Amino acid sequence: MSALQRFLLRWSMSLKVSALDRKLLRDVWRLKGQTLAISVVVAAGIALLVGTYGCLAALQASKDVFYERTSFADVWASVKRAPNSMHDKLAQIPGIATVETRIVADATLDIADMIDPARGRIISVKEGEIPLLNQFDLLAGRLVQYGRPNEILISDAFAKAHKLGLGDTLSANIYGKKRKLEIVGIALTPEYVYALAPGQIMPDDKRFGILWMGYEALSAAYDLEESFNSVTATLLHGAVEADVLQRLDILLKPYGGVGAYGRKDQISDFFLTNELAQLASSGAVAPPIFLGVAAFLLNIVISRLVATEREQIGLLKAFGYTDWDVGWQYTKLVAIVVGFGLALGLWGGVWFGQGMTSMYTTYFKFPVLEYRVNAGVFASAAIVTVIAGIIGGVSAVRQAIKLSPAVAMAPPVPTSFNKSKFSIWFERFHISQPTRMIFRHVTRWPLRTAMTVAGISFSVALLIASFFFMDSVGKVIQVYFYQAERQTLTVSFVEPRGAEVEESILRLPGVLATQPVRTVSARLRHGPYTKRSAVNGLVKSADMNRLLGADEKPLDPPDGGIALSEHIAKELHVQVGDMITVEVLQERRPVIEVPVTQVVKQYLGFSTYMHISELNRLMHEGPTVTGIHVLADSRYINDLYTKLKNTPMVAGVAQTEASLRGFQDTMDQTMYVMIGFYIAFSSLIAFGVAYNSARIALSERARSLASLRVLGFTRQEVAYILLGELGVQTLLALPVGCLFGYGLAYAMSPMLKTDMYDFPFIINDPTYGFSVMVVAIAAAICAVLVRRRVYNLDLISVLKTRE
Amino acid sequence: MQMTQTQRSQVAAPIETFRAEALTKVYPGETPVHALRGVDLEMYEGELAVLLGPSGSGKSTLLNILGGLDQPTAGHFYFRGRDVTKFDQEELTQYRRDNVGFVFQFYNLIPSLTARENVALVTEIAQHPMTPDEALQMVGLGHRLDHFPAQLSGGEQQRVAIARAIAKRPSVLLCDEPTGALDSKTGIVVLQAIVRANQELGTTTAVITHNAVMAAMADRVIRFADGNISSIERNTTKLKPEDLSW
Structure with a gap:
């Protein structure tokens, strides 16, 4: 008897535990390996449940609180340039609660600790004020002040990634002009909880930052004085979002509107919502699997225990214990096993949930994101544990209850075996007796x-x-x-450029080859189905950015048609040969009907493709590009970055690696x-x-x-x-x-x-x-x-x- | 004229199979139990001994030591001159495998194997075994070869156990209350099988029993009391099992 067993024995004696309960405790102890294995499986299921749903609750709560407190917008729209006087007209749209106009622009940033350029999204703010909508939390410093055009606030994640603090400076290439900007505040915004740079597939805090600049300074820099290029608004309770979006589009069309959209197309919220949904579905799948297995194990162990203890059960009943007394004993055994698993699982779940939540803090930037012990989650964990216990234990306990004392005390009949069809084989192949035993047990x-x-x-x-x-x-x-994406980097421009720009990029140091691309924002329509997507104009025999067919072999962009990503084709319910409507959402906003000539394989960043000259013709433009894919020699890459950082027309550089x-x-x-x-x-x-x-x-x-x-x-x-x-x-x-x-x-x-x-x-x-x-x-x-x-x-x- | 082996052993000094010297077995605990207190005993080839005594007198402990299932606390036990008390686990297993046949009160057959296969279990690992069929013939079960234990009566199961014990032609057959779970009629059939094995194979046989009637079929009757041998008697005339009744 170990010291622990002796202690448990004395302790149980001192508590005046009944003999039956002492037997129970000893059974648990005797079967500790097996019961522990079951408890651990229960614990695994509970830990997943508590961790996942606790983390989900934390994310959901952080999101709700942050959105509510900061007046996160419901709709967004971009325009090329609209006069500030439009603001009042927009405010009068039925269903809109608050509207705010601003300037949003992209710039390349030159940070001292990084050779390649970072991308900055600059948002205008009224000097000395916090915006009405999408209010940021000012974590440090102060607001930008009137008359100080070089003051900026920067996003917390970007500041941390570069160890930038108040008073530090960074240089930005704003609309072709190099500006030295001084950081006066650090902020956190609900609009970029998940900060994804355009065209990217994952957030990169080092290479994409949010900057806030005074309206006067930014409007001057972008030639947008007395004007705006971005609209955000909140909706009244009960407003129909689609109606508001439509009215916004109508009002903004003359000003180069690029199509208004709601939260479901807002990148950050889209990812956040998606993540929450995925978390909820994984939380719904895995724990039941584990608890099902636990119930299954519980069933086999307790059933076998009842079978081996049939004589004892008979004896107890012969002594005068009722069926229920006996049943209750085994119920308690089940309760101890799953109860221990539950306790272990709750503890493990909190730990797991904390780990998972802190993992999310690196991707989702909330002011507060903390795993908190959630009574509701704990209660549901307890309920599902009880259910698993019942499913696993009920048949075994019933066996114990139903055993009649006379039957139970008679020795069990030896298990009968029959000669199976294997027996002939056993003889023929001289199978040894031990091996026969194995086969008979497996088949018996x-x-x-x-x-x-x-x-x-x-x-x-x-x-x-x-x-x-x-x-x-x-x-x-x-x-x-x-x-598909074999370029070293992609240079994007502030505004569409003539095709001759490719020549000048090709002349930059280390550039081995280039490939032009023209991208426009569009709404695709097929019957009742619509989808917002970028339409990319590509050249033929491309070597870098390529379309892939179903067999993953490269394809040329279609002549006189459009190629859709498989995913988009599915969403629009179209097949090769169907006609779709492409409504371009910028410039002259042409609308055309084109046949779908290809469906291409894409796993990431679903898009739509045309031949570049087709697209330019559609836009009523000559040879025009919005970006250049570049294959560069790694030996000269630093020189290339330096050049690009100082090239006025460059709005951003995306590196594939x-x-x-x-x-x-x-x-x-x-x-x-x-x-x-x-x-x-x-x-x-x-x-x-x-x-x-x-x-x-x-x-x-x-x-x-x-x-x-x-x-x-x-x-x-x-x-x-x-x-x-x-x-x-x-x-x-x-x-x-x-x-x-x-x-x-x-x-x-x-x-x-x-x-x-x-x-x-x-x-x-x-x-x-x-x-x-x-x-x-x-x-x-x-x-x-x-x-x-x-x-x-x-x-x-x-x-x-x-x- | 040459004498046969059996004749020689009857005339000349009997050949010793076992010799136990001052065997002591103490089970430790809060109150140590002295199961054996210095037992001295020899057993001879071809001998049939019946060990009598009340529960707790030490006879089963002695049998376990003789069978290589247990080791004494002190003393020595020689099998054909080799000191078994010095054997390690592997040597004990080998000793059991080559020399000892066991028969227990509760048969201990393998339920998933037929009668023939239960015997084959032993013949497959023995050096000069008889065939399972021969062994089962010897115990009168030639007609029940392919039955599983669940399809056999208690007496038949015990006879399969005996067949299993003797099939390897062991030097020693140790039987612990072989008829304890059987009625007298069935018990006698089982005893006949044991006696037959003893006589035809020349196996040294020790039978533990509570049943004093069985003393009459032994060459020697060894009585146990309180962890030691209280008396040893030699029967001048042996009875056959079928002449016993209880």
């Missing part, structure tokens, strides 16, 4: 074997479904960065962390199922195995019989698990599709291999643990007692 209880196989294969499946995310991400990276790095970092920090958790939890399931199965087999067959030892079988030979069964079950489970895994991954893959990403359903062979290996290792570890028990079988006491 097909349901139990099937359950164990199902349990183990489920963990294989869960692993495959977790690893599959990595395969999918790997595929996206391979296609997007190595086949930086965005690949950003993408990979994000995956490492978010997805892979989550996947790591899932892998750990899946291994726990494999272990829990295999361990319980082997322990039950051991307790049922200790006598047989001890007899064999007495007959002169070595410990290894006896262990072979017991563990051979586990081995056969595991071997059966591995291929079944691979099949399940394929199905599970397939079922989960739509969860990964958003308006921004389309992670493909792809499972690489190593994923199957890894998953099988992890489970095989988990099974091997339990085999080693159980083998120790086989080695220590007490030969004498086992043989002296009747079963």
